[in-house]
Structures are given as C-alpha cells and as structure tokens.
C-alpha cells in the first residue's frame with residue numbers, strides 16, 4: 001500500500017513492487033501463492049476504522065487469505081509440493097509460519113480455490129449465533145457478497161422455508177433468485193427497505209444474517225418474528241457506502257418479541273473452517289451447493305479486483321490467480 005486513502009481508494013494507493021524472494025527461517029515455509037481472495041474487509045483495512053481488524057500499513061504489502069504451493073519446508077508436517085491455505089496473499093512468494101498454514105486437502109475440496117470461500121462465516125453465523133430451524137424465514141443482507149452468496153444456500157440447507165436477500169441492483173437480484181436459491185430480494189435504492197421486507201416476509205423474519213447494518217438492519221428488527229435470532233456479521237453500509245451502520249434498538253420490542261441480537265466473529269470459532277470444508281465438499285460433490293465466485297488473472301489485477309468488489313460489480317467471492 002503506497003498511502004492510506006482519505007476517501008474512495010484508487011489506483012494510486014496500491015502498487016506492485018519487485019523485491020528479493022524472502023528466506024524462510026526455522027519453523028517457516030516458503031510458499032508460491034496460486035490464488036488469493038479480495039474482500040470488503042480489505043477496503044476497510046486500508047483506513048483506520050472502528051472495526052475490530054488491524055489496518056494495513058503504508059509501505060508494506062497487504063495480506064489476506066491465499067492458497068499456495070510449498071516450495072521450501074523444514075519439516076513440521078509440510079513438504080515441497082503441498083498445497084496450503086494461509087493468511088499471506090497479495091504477494092507471489094510468502095514466508096508463512098508453520099502454525100498459520102493448513103493443508104488444502106483435495107480429498108475434501110477438489111478445487112483449492114474453494115478453500116477461499118466465505119462460507120465458513122455464513123455457516124458459523126447460521127449454526128452458532130442465529131441457528132436456522134426447519135420452516136424458518138431467513139433474511140440475509142449483502143446477499144451478493146462472498147458471505148451472502150453462500151448464506152442463502154446454507155439457510156436452505158438447514159431447512160429454511162423462505163430465504164430473502166438484499167442487494168444493490170435489479171440485475172443482481174434476478175441472479176440471486178435464479179442461481180442462488182433466494183425467494184425474494186430487497187433492492188437497495190428501490191424504495192424503503194422496510195416496505196420491501198414487509199412484502200417479502202409477511203409473516204416476519206425468524207433469522208437475520210446481517211452484513212450491511214443501517215436501514216436494512218432496522219427493517220429486519222422491525223419485522224422480526226417472536227423468538228427471532230439475529231447474527232450481526234458486518235457493516236457494509238459504513239464499510240463501502242460511507243453511511244452510518246448504527247441503528248436505534250427498541251428494548252420494549254426486543255423484550256416483547258424475545259429477539260436475540262448477537263455479534264458473530266469467525267475468529268471465535270477455530271473449529272469452523274474444518275467443519276465447513278467437510279460440509280462444503282459434500283455439497284459440491286452431490287451438487288447441492290455451488291461456489292459463486294469470479295477469478296481475475298495475475299497479481300497486477302488485484303487492486304482492480306478490490307475496486308470492482310467495492311463497486312459491487314461481482315456476485316460471490318472475488319479471487320485473483322497469482
């Protein structure tokens with residue numbers, strides 16, 4: 001990162017630099033990256049924010065989830081040629097602490113790119129924090145994002161009867177309905193979210209997975225059914241839209257309807273990635289789950305990938321082949 005953006009990030013804030021390939025010390029691997037993901041969180045991490053994630057540092061490489069091939073290892077259960085998942089994307093060669101590398105097992109997920117899905121977050125939120133029960137109506141905000149494009153499928157897998165999403169355009173809404181199992185969509189900018197959600201969920205919302213906040217979160221709370229469970233996962237309206245994500249909560253309504261509202265962080269659940277990989281592998285093999293994503297080729301495309309993602313150009317995860 002060349003410098004921290006004040007407003008929207010642009011081409012000048014990121015640059016590709018050539019430096020010598022680093023030497024791995026003891027307990028570290030040298031990994032040739034193959035594919036990495038870009039996410040909305042990275043846009044947030046380019047600035048100092050209130051979100052609980054460290055900011056990127058001007059003058060240093062960005063980082064984020066990647067899959068690569070081990071080139072050099074000093075034992076520790078890794079050997080040259082192994083595919084590993086690790087947190088040092090945004091570079092062709094990475095030095096990775098052995099404890100931060102995990103084998104990408106082709107017997108579990110045949111396409112290593114699938115290890116970069118955001119499904120573990122959606123799976124965790126909908127099984128741990130806001131568990132879906134058979135027959136539920138589920139509302140997923142940010143349904144076209146990496147988390148949301150998996151969350152609709154997962155809600156259905158867990159027995160939801162009706163799955164509603166939100167997105168930023170009628171075109172994406174159509175794709176979410178026809179390709180990703182959403183029954184109805186709240187479209188940002190197409191009228192008040194509350195009116196749209198009332199129409200889409202006339203019997204109320206039993207489970208909310210919220211990645212957006214703001215108007216959409218307020219609408220979900222207003223139509224929450226008795227016993228509703230709400231998992232707060234992100235705040236895209238502040239992260240990408242520059243508008244406040246905060247909402248007013250009416251305690252009388254929360255008590256009367258016994259609504260549970262809880263933040264979710266994937267970091268609190270170290271068991272999730274393995275559990276999700278096994279579930280995702282089963283679903284991909286029998287065709288009951290798909291991995292919506294786009295791939296751009298070449299590390300030079302990584303900044304473009306990030307800017308396109310923040311503009312909402314894609315559906316699902318945005319990956320860059322390094």
Ligand SMILES: NC(=O)c1ccc[n+]([C@@H]2O[C@H](COP(=O)([O-])OP(=O)(O)OC[C@H]3O[C@@H](n4cnc5c(N)ncnc54)[C@H](OP(=O)(O)O)[C@@H]3O)[C@@H](O)[C@H]2O)c1
Nearest residue numbers: 039040145146147167168211234235236240241265266312
């Ligand atoms: N708690 C955790 O453990 C955890 C883990 C992973 C991610 N997260 C968070 O979850 C959220 C979603 O992550 P993600 O990786 O799925 O995101 P993503 O794929 O990067 O989401 C990008 C999507 O955001 C939507 N968007 C753009 N501007 C928006 C705006 N002003 N308001 C609402 N949506 C807007 C765009 O779709 P549309 O324009 O079509 O809506 C775009 O497709 C983020 O807040 C991320 O930080 C949390």
